[in-house]
Amino acid sequence: MKIERFSSFTGMSIVDDAASPVPTAVPFGELAIEARALVKRFDGFTAVDGVDISVPRGAIYGILGPNGAGKTTTLRMLLGIIDPDSGYRRVLGHERPTEVARRIGYLPEERGLYPAMKATEAIAFLAALRGVPLKDGRRRGRELLEEHGLGYAADRQIRQLSKGMAQQVQLLGTLVHNPDLVVFDEPFSGLDALNQGKLERMIRSLAERGTTVIFSTHVIAHAERLCDQIAIIAGGKVPFAGPVDAARDRLRPQVRLETRAIDGLWRAALPTDARHEGKFWYFTLPESGVEPLLRALIEGNAGILSLSIERPGLHDAFVAIAGEAAARALEETPEPAIERKGRR
């Protein structure tokens, strides 16, 4: 069953699939990550509130959300860095993620390496943490640095590298042990446009090799270009999880209409949310579709000069879904709490 709602926060209509926001059609054995009703509180503040995530093996999965939404906390729970207060998680078939730590690569949001270590040593160290012998790690480290155009920095200390280069070294250290699952927390932050493109290509090639990639971001364009599936986190909850197209489909197409006549009988054919800006009318395509609309406009002598129907992008869908969730959370916040916040 589909329910259409209008978000006063974003000014857009959202279609809710009330059946289930989490795709359950993926067979159990094919999930790299499965999390159900994860909850995490810090000093009384609920950072993650019942998060459900299912990441198919080999997929590129994006976790999108505004700052402070609970993305990093969710990832840390999935990695076993912290334990949830309640809920269930299974990573690569194990309930305790630390048991499969050697099959996981993790690039945290706050990057960090030992400044006195040489680039090759840093990669070998990260590899050794995941069970790769030091000698192999060094060899692999050198190869990776050469492959990615950083061969000249192999014997330089991390403190001698630029922030971006150090970040790339850490990224290579994340992948040096050929993990089955790679978790990136805000991987694009701090990278210039060239390196962002490079990282996107790297993520794609990982997925082509069958590696599951999960990353968090608040830059939607990356997710839109890369992800097979996404989860949108807002206020610690997941208002949407599923394929990118399904997220886009949450929003109705937007219509931009230019007419010769300013007003007339045809106006009755426009939906109630239609607004006039400059030469154009903007409104959400009615559920009945484009043909009845066109017919009504023609019969009403609207004098159509131009009409375009735009499918919403992921950015619009994200803003609508996350905004709606934020507005809902605000409505659910008990009154005294708001008062206390206000006084502060």
Place this chain on the structure above:
Amino acid sequence: MLAHHFAAAWVVARRDFCAVIFSKTFIFFLIGPLFPVFIGAMAGMIGAQVQRDLDNPQIGVAMPAHQGDALIAARDALAPRMAGGVPQFVVLERLQPGQAFDARSALKQGGNRIAAIVSGTLEAPALTGTPERVDQWRGQLALFAAEANRGESRIYPDVAGYKIATSAAKQHTDQAVTAQAGQVLLFLLTMLLAGMVLSNLVEEKANKIIEVLAASIPMDALFLGKLFAMLAVSLVGIAVWGSVYGALMIFGMKSVPLLATPAVGWPVFLTLGFFYFAMAYLLLGSLFLSIGGMATTVREVQTLSMPVTMMQLMVFFFASYALARPGTWIETVSQVFPVSSPFAMLAHAAQSPEIWPHVVALGWQALWVAVIIRVGAQLFRRTVMKSGPARGRRSWFKRPVAAAAR
């Protein structure tokens, strides 16, 4: 320009002041001056007590019954009026007329505090003991014998001196000195080296690499690795210092301070010393690592170092106090209490020849190292990494049950 400088300095000063004042560890700074006062008083009391206990020899009396009693009464009467230390006189044996007594063998097998034996009669007393004891007490004995015998005539008798190489009491005292020296060395090394562990996790937290470590390996492994690395660093330091000291002894100085051979013998004692140092280091180090792990800045670590040093001193004083009380519950507690156990057991090795208690003690200490690391790592996960529900009794005991049920 100057005003601008002062304004900027004021901004920095205000931030620093507030940061320190409102930090959780500031309380340690406030009570800091109390520590040296308290520790100084403790050190004085315990040191004096240990010295008194170690240097409180007794003279055994093996004489005809009435003469022995008279001698002891004379000692008790005169001792309060005499300056300096007057040894206690205790009855070893009340001899029948004509009964012989072998003072030499009695002294070798005697109790730990019998430093000399008076035999013979009041008219012709004989004092058996080590040369220094015989020379020290011969005059006093003549005085007490004359006082005990004054009914007839106040003649100071000649005291015959029988000197022996050593006695059980001397051996006990000498080995106690060896034990004390071992404890002091162990304490100095652990105090010098274990404190380094305090700031060991600050680097990882400052570098943010702690996230990667926490995601890759168990926190217990991180703690254990850091601890063993620092232990290895300490051993390198000890090896270097030991070599330099040895070289100075050989090429520069004339004499090496001589200590009595410990009860277990030097090779075993030194081996045990190595293991007890490692255990003392690991025990204190794991505690310090856990405490230091909570600190977020170098400043906090500096504030914590004072109470931590004082804690080490307390442990040392406790073990020293117990050293002078062999066979008492205090000694047992100091041997069982995990952090004082290495110190107490090293002293035990100097004074008692059995080996098996050391095997048990090392196992016990290793168990506690594991427990402290486990608890420290859990605490670190909960408080620093902000992990989930308390891994208290419920999960420690119920998790395996739940797993079995599944």
